[in-house]
Amino acid sequence: MSESIKTVCPYCGVGCGLTVSPPAGTGRSTHRDGEGNPIWKTIGDKSHPSSQGMVCVKGATITESIDKSRLKYPMIRDSLSEPFRRVSWDEAFNKIVDRIQFVRQNYGADGICMYGSGQFQTEDYYIAQKLLKGCLGINNFDANSRLCMSSAVAGYMQSFGSDGPPCCYEDLELTDCAFLIGTNTAECHPIVFNRLRKYHKKHQHVKMIVVDPRCTKTAEVADLHLAIKPGTDIDLLNGIAHLLMRWNAIDTLFMDECTKGFPAYAEVIRHYPPETVARRCGIRIDHLEQAARYWADSERVLSLWSMGMNQSSEGTAKVRTLINLHLMTGNVGKPGTGPFSLTGQPNAMGGREAGGLAHILPGYRTVKNPQHRAEIEQFWGLNPGQISPIPGRDAWNQIVGLETGEVGLLWIAATNPAVSMPDLVRTKAALLKSPFTVYQDAYYPTETSAYAHILLPAAQWGEKTGTMTNSERVVTFCPQFRSPPGEARPDWEIFAEVGRRLGFTREFNFANATAVHTEFTQITRGRLCDMTGISHEKLAEFGPIQWPCPDTALLQEDESTSRMGIFSFLFSHRDKDKNITHIGKRLYTNLRFKTNDGRAIFAAYHSKGLAEPPNNEYPFVLTVGRLYGHWHTQTRTGRIEKIVKMHPHPFMEIHPRDAAKLKIAEGDLVELRSRRGKARFPAKITKAIAPHTVFVPMHWGALWSNDAEANLLTHHEACPTSLQPELKACAVQILAV
Numbered sequence: 239m240s241e242s243i244k245t246v247c248p249y250c251g252v253g254c255g256l257t258v259s260p261p262a263g264t265g266r267s268t269h270r271d272g273e274g275n276p277i278w279k280t281i282g283d284k285s286h287p288s289s290q291g292m293v294c295v296k297g298a299t300i301t302e303s304i305d306k307s308r309l310k311y312p313m314i315r316d317s318l319s320e321p322f323r324r325v326s327w328d329e330a331f332n333k334i335v336d337r338i339q340f341v342r343q344n345y346g347a348d349g350i351c352m353y354g355s356g357q358f359q360t361e362d363y364y365i366a367q368k369l370l371k372g373c374l375g376i377n378n379f380d381a382n383s384r385l386c387m388s389s390a391v392a393g394y395m396q397s398f399g400s401d402g403p404p405c406c407y408e409d410l411e412l413t414d415c416a417f418l419i420g421t422n423t424a425e426c427h428p429i430v431f432n433r434l435r436k437y438h439k440k441h442q443h444v445k446m447i448v449v450d451p452r453c454t455k456t457a458e459v460a461d462l463h464l465a466i467k468p469g470t471d472i473d474l475l476n477g478i479a480h481l482l483m484r485w486n487a488i489d490t491l492f493m494d495e496c497t498k499g500f501p502a503y504a505e506v507i508r509h510y511p512p513e514t515v516a517r518r519c520g521i522r523i524d525h526l527e528q529a530a531r532y533w534a535d536s537e538r539v540l541s542l543w544s545m546g547m548n549q550s551s552e553g554t555a556k557v558r559t560l561i562n563l564h565l566m567t568g569n570v571g572k573p574g575t576g577p578f579s580l581t582g583q584p585n586a587m588g589g590r591e592a593g594g595l596a597h598i599l600p601g602y603r604t605v606k607n608p609q610h611r612a613e614i615e616q617f618w619g620l621n622p623g624q625i626s627p628i629p630g631r632d633a634w635n636q637i638v639g640l641e642t643g644e645v646g647l648l649w650i651a652a653t654n655p656a657v658s659m660p661d662l663v664r665t666k667a668a669l670l671k672s673p674f675t676v677y678q679d680a681y682y683p684t685e686t687s688a689y690a691h692i693l694l695p696a697a698q699w700g701e702k703t704g705t706m707t708n709s710e711r712v713v714t715f716c717p718q719f720r721s722p723p724g725e726a727r728p729d730w731e732i733f734a735e736v737g738r739r740l741g742f743t744r745e746f747n748f749a750n751a752t753a754v755h756t757e758f759t760q761i762t763r764g765r766l767c768d769m770t771g772i773s774h775e776k777l778a779e780f781g782p783i784q785w786p787c788p789d790t791a792l793l794q795e796d797e798s799t800s801r802m803g804i805f806s807f808l809f810s811h812r813d814k815d816k817n818i819t820h821i822g823k824r825l826y827t828n829l830r831f832k833t834n835d836g837r838a839i840f841a842a843y844h845s846k847g848l849a850e851p852p853n854n855e856y857p858f859v860l861t862v863g864r865l866y867g868h869w870h871t872q873t874r875t876g877r878i879e880k881i882v883k884m885h886p887h888p889f890m891e892i893h894p895r896d897a898a899k900l901k902i903a904e905g906d907l908v909e910l911r912s913r914r915g916k917a918r919f920p921a922k923i924t925k926a927i928a929p930h931t932v933f934v935p936m937h938w939g940a941l942w943s944n945d946a947e948a949n950l951l952t953h954h955e956a957c958p959t960s961l962q963p964e965l966k967a968c969a970v971q972i973l974a975v
């Protein structure tokens with residue numbers, strides 16, 4: 239191939255467009271990686287609507303990782319103590335099919351689990367759902383998105399009646415006030431931050447508030463940084479609401495016309511006067527008042543959040559309490575406003591569309607809804623009742639199923655739970671107990687491959703054709719531009735072949751990924767995420783497309799790909815007689831949400847705080863997070879020289895006052911201990927972290943470090959609604975080594 243191709247970055251949910259060109263030069267002049275492989279050139283795609291040519295270091299260096307340490311052939315071993323031996327695909331498939339049949343007979347359907355990934359393309363996700371939830375009748379498919387944004391999903395569903403972020407990136411450049419809570423956007427979603435930062439710098443009236451216990455790169459440029467104590471987000475949000483009520487800075491017209499439940503919420507926020515909130519959050523009263531003043535004085539407020547809100551034992555309550563602020567001030571449905579969840583993985587959104595969590599079905603449907611199940615059963619040609627009405631095992635409950643012996647087959651694909659799951663001591667012990675683990679991945683070794691009985695080599699980004707959806711609902715075509723190494727195959731093809739060998743030949747009769755995508759888009763017809771107007775061909779010809787995008791005349795009439803069209807289509811039952819293109823009260827008094835009566839719902843939550851607060855024995859709160867250059871468990875970025883130089887080793891941030899008290903000097907090796915495990919890190923003394931709190935990056939697993947695994951310390955206590963674990967905070971003690 240000699241021409242450059244357009245695709246999307248396979249790291250974070252910003253979904254930047256990339257232009258990839260074949261290796262330049264010939265013979266010895268070709269640019270090569272450390273293993274002698276020719277490197278493809280990557281630059282930002284200026285025509286991509288989401289990123290406009292910008293990329294961060296991860297996107298710019300992605301091609302340097304794609305040839306290193308690849309798993310090329312299926313491998314099998316009978317026990318974890320034996321070495322792997324290479325086998326044919328035929329032998330590997332037969333072994334898996336035999337095991338599925340054995341587990342169905344001896345454990346029951348619940349004994350089969352699959353743990354997938356936001357790294358999947360939508361086509362991979364879709365075929366996995368059809369295999370497990372449809373043909374096998376098991377909802378035990380969960381993904382690493384459970385650890386990432388399931389609280390955002392639950393919050394949107396409960397407050398607005400549906401999942402689906404109501405904002406788009408253009409809102410970053412149309413707001414008067416950006417409220418960033420629980421997100422280090424500068425490092426974790428760099429290109430979103432670039433857009434916001436440029437706009438903020440250029441427009442003096444625009445305010446940026448950052449809420450984070452750390453003074454991150456994001457907080458450094460804010461007009462106001464609120465370094466709240468971990469776990470006090472709801473106190474803060476209710477405290478801002480209290481002041482807005484006191485000042486009568488609320489939009490009663492919007493609330494009367496478009497919402498319900500405000501009285502119960504008003505009763506809750508009555509208990510959050512500034513003095514109480516400032517004390518609980520550990521911030522100054524005038525800073526709290528300033529934050530509320532920015533909300534009150536800004537015509538348009540946009541909130542951004544990610545893991546700091548979602549990874550919490552009260553994650554759904556936090557998200558809904560943030561949405562409350564938007565509802566009480568009428569900051570939704572207008573350009574430059576709204577609650578905007580930034581997704582972590584590149585295709586977490588595609589996973590939501592394809593039903594890639596244990597409680598949902600394709601097309602923004604839920605397994606508990608009988609009509610939704612019937613629609614999918616009919617579409618897939620299944621018998622009525624074939625899809626189970628019971629949500630399957632979420633990520634942590636798959637681990638519990640291994641502990642109790644109820645899970646007889648765990649199939650892990652495109653993710654690395656031996657680093658990323660909470661409470662790694664328990665997770666690893668459970669993985670050791672697994673009677674049969676299939677691990678399907680592009681790389682070998684990883685920390686998780688040590689726990690596998692079968693390794694299946696997967697084609698990765700650039701080696702298969704498919705689509706990905708980013709945080710602002712923009713779908714980008716990702717064409718294959720190179721051959722997979724050895725015998726690696728696309729994930730969807732592997733799932734489909736297992737389906738055919740189980741006897742579902744009609745169900746998995748797909749010629750290629752385009753055929754898979756065509757079937758998938760049809761299942762979204764008439765749904766909120768209607769993508770029937772999107773196809774591989776259209777994406778290849780016209781470039782990225784934002785959903786909703788139905789294939790009817792409605793697309794042109796309603797301008798569904800513009801923001802206003804999205805808002806009205808996304809959350810309202812459109813009234814064609816009214817002029818909804820007018821921005822202002824006339825528009826948003828018409829807003830109808832996807833709840834039964836069209837009204838958004840206020841939530842009334844008191845703050846519960848951390849699941850594991852500090853005490854005398856474990857006096858510090860540990861918070862974990864990401865660094866600019868690395869991606870999650872370093873499966874790719876740990877193999878890129880430039881990024882390794884940027885972040886050579888793990889560390890623990892500690893405030894100078896705490897360091898002095900514990901007689902810790904810069905660079906000293908310290909041991910962190912929680913109730914579950916221990917890990918060691920060199921100390922980094924900095925005022926960027928609040929006293930009584932320490933921070934460690936989450937990227938280092940057993941392959942890349944000596945005892946610096948952050949998740950040896952974290953716990954699995956989760957939000958009861960979203961089942962997302964509280965990876966962000968646990969209690970620790972610090973010992974000098």
Ligand code: SF4
Nearest residue numbers: 247249250254294297
């Ligand atoms: Fe890739 Fe995210 Fe960086 Fe964009 S911001 S280049 S999507 S890692």
